[in-house]
Amino acid sequence: MNELKKALIDVAGDMSASESAVKNAVLYKKRRRKGREIFIIPAFVMVLCFIGFTLWLLPNQADDRQADSLFNNDYLYDYFIGRQKMFTPDLEVSQSEKDAAFSYYAEIIGVEQLAESHHLQISEAEYEKQKKLSDNVVNEEVRQQLLSLANLSIAQYEKYVQPQLIRHTIYLDKLNAIWLEQNPRMLSEFATGYTYQLAHKYLLEHFEEEYFALQKRHETASNHSIGVPKSGVIAAIEGNMLFFIQNMTREELQYISDEEKFRPEDGKIKAWIVNIDEIPVAVGDYVKVSISGTYRNDSSSYANALSEGLEVMLPAAHTDAIQSIDVAGSDVAQWLELIKDVSWESQEVVNNFSKPLYIVNVENQKYTIFKNDYKNYLIVPYGESKIAKLTQGRTEKVEAFLQQFVTK
Secondary structure, eight states: OOHHHHHHHHHHOOOHHHHHHHHHHHHHSOOOOHHHHTTHHHHHHHHHHHHHHHHHHHHHHHOOOOEEETTEEHHHHHHHHHHHHTTSTTSOOOHHHHHHHHHHHHHHHHHHHHHHHTTOOOOHHHHHHHHHHHHHHOOHHHHHHHHHHTTOOHHHIIIIIHHHHHHHHHHHHHHHHHHHHHOTTOOHHHHHHHHHHHHHHHHHHHOHHHHHHHHHHTTOOOOOOOOEEEEEEEEEEETTEEEEEETOOHHHHTTSOHHHHHSOOTTSOEEEEEOTTOOOOOTTOEEEEEEEEEEOOTTOSSOEEEEEEEEEEEOGGGGGGSEEEEEOTTHHHHHHHHTTTOOEEEGGGSOOOOOEEEEEEETTEEEEEEEOTTSOEEEEETTOSEEEEOOHHHHHHHHHHHHTTOOO
16 A cells, blocks of 8 residues: 555545445445436545545645755755665664755755856756766666655656756866866865865855754754864965975974975875965964865875864964974983883874974984973974874973973
8 A cells, every 4th residue: 555545544534435335325226216316426426526636635735845945945955864864774863964964955055056156057968968977877776765765756856856966066076177277286086075165165154044044944053074173384385275294393394305295194194285264374384274184096196185274373484482402411311211101193193283392302303392282292203203192290201301401
């Protein structure tokens, strides 16, 4: 029994018994006067009319979703809810999954609005080409399952959802092509993430009221990633892209060649980032930035990273504020004893976003010393991708040792 018939029975009751009664009255009852038989036919017609009217009315009563604009397309939002359900074993969606579905929906809106701001258009030929490509790669069984979970019919999908998905793909490709042409250091793998980042920024700048109203309507919260804060030096600038090296200072930068500067290192973020907010910055500036994703490919010798919230912590012109300490003679053994059994970790996994405090020169090795918000020292050896986060007790011992060299 299909869903529509079940709904009909729920509203109008099971009418099979009434149909049998009508048939019996017509086939088996004695003939009556001609004047009274005419009332049997109108009664049967009324039953059929009631069924037809209910069949027409029920879908309109059961489905109150709207799709009067891109900012108000319930079918598109439900499509992404259905997609989230496909990845849950119990076919239920948690609040975080609802938030993710809303983010996908917001990306559709943001990319189209961003594309329109660049005066991009889609020709009929481009649309039909992308539709054909989409139809060729779609798994019909998976799509049917998704539509079922999203409570969408094929007709609703083709009218309210599929056109938006096709337009989104075309606009995304067009925007990516713009960034790649403008920025030779940008990787194709990175461009899509950057487009989504710009789209979210554009939505909040130009459609903030509509965005939060839509979020409130669907009872979701933004899960837009703001990244993980890191600090380091701006080692190169090309156009609007900056080459960021984690935990490196301008002083250390002067000791490495261009080849070493751009060479990838496991465990340390060295990547081209986009100065998305166009903050004034110079080579050698020590900055804090939130990193929300790193992109690499096999054919390139460099990486890209999505970034937000660039802040210049120490301009290159003021790097003399980092005090240099020379450790020599008998003090060398004491220093080496202090750091002998510290726990070294990969720089990439330690969220250091502090300004450099000291540069310690010990024979042929140099170390950059930071102090984090918890008053713990962090030590980074020059030319290496490791970092040591000292305990409070060890920090106090190292600090006491260094104070004898600090210039007041």
